[in-house]
Amino acid sequence: MSPIKKQNSGKDDNKKSNFIKSNLSFLRGEHNKTLDEMSELLGLSGKSSYRAYENGDALPSIHILMKLASFYDVSLDELVRFDLSKKEKTNAKTINEPEVPVVPIKARAGYVSGFQDDHFIDNLKTIKIPYKPYGITRAFQIDGDSMEPEVNDGAYVVGIKIDQNELQSGKNYIVVTDDGDIVYKMVVENQNSLNLISRNPKYPAKEVDKEKIKEMWKYYCHLNKT
The missing domain is CATH 1.10.260.40 (lambda repressor-like DNA-binding domains)
Incomplete structure (x- = not known):
């Protein structure tokens, strides 16, 4: 633009x-x-x-x-x-610390089936993030070390919701699939599929058909678990 x-x-x-x-x-x-x-x-x-x-x-x-x-x-x-x-x-703290819904590891199964249910989303706990991003935002807790050293196990990754046609190949995204997976990976786009690539070299890339993608969230920031 x-x-x-x-x-x-x-x-x-x-x-x-x-x-x-x-x-x-x-x-x-x-x-x-x-x-x-x-x-x-x-x-x-x-x-x-x-x-x-x-x-x-x-x-x-x-x-x-x-x-x-x-x-x-x-x-x-x-x-x-x-x-x-x-x-x-006078309101710097309020402005700079908006709250976003967070999907912890234990709520993943419920999220995949209930992400379109407003009642389910409204009942999610929230976390504060440094600044207010533009668009619909959500935080997802990371399970495992596949994106280390960039993002640690248990960290909360905040994403901005996008449509698939807004995907920028080579950037990091939270990907929700129809088989129940919620993963945070670097995404490389193919014609009919996406390659989900870990930062940790011990994990191989995974290919997912585009038609199996339910949601995509572009990386905005992350908060390491304390």
Whole structure:
């Protein structure tokens, strides 16, 4: 997705765009995110695209602005019209520690059969994560050492729900299959199947037909069990 080049349409637009660029730079710093991380989050072609927003060389589309407002937990109006660097940080802890439903190892069997049941999801316990991601999020507890040293046994991996057509081959995902498996792996896409690859070399790759995939969750962050 390419940024929209800014057009000089008047003083009011320039003033608003100045708030957008300064707010984006300020908020990214507050959340300790790199240009690469924000570009990946937004589906941009590279960090230069996001840098263009911060430099005021391009204006984000309304779709991108909505994503950014959701991620930074501010209103669209605040993001565009106000200098957020001057906003009092009274609710920083609440903003930075949203809660997401967590599927522990012992609840996996129930999840595979009940993941479409709102009552089941509502009764899952929650965990706090550092920042609010954009989209539907869920945490899954990892069973085993197949992704060590990257993610330890018992860690909680937080994922953002995606459709299969949003898959980026070579990235890490939580994959839920119709035979009851919930695995966290690096995924390589084939025409009709997915290769699920462990980081730990002692585990061989596993091939799964695409039609057997029930859910996919793109890696967002993980919390090691303490």
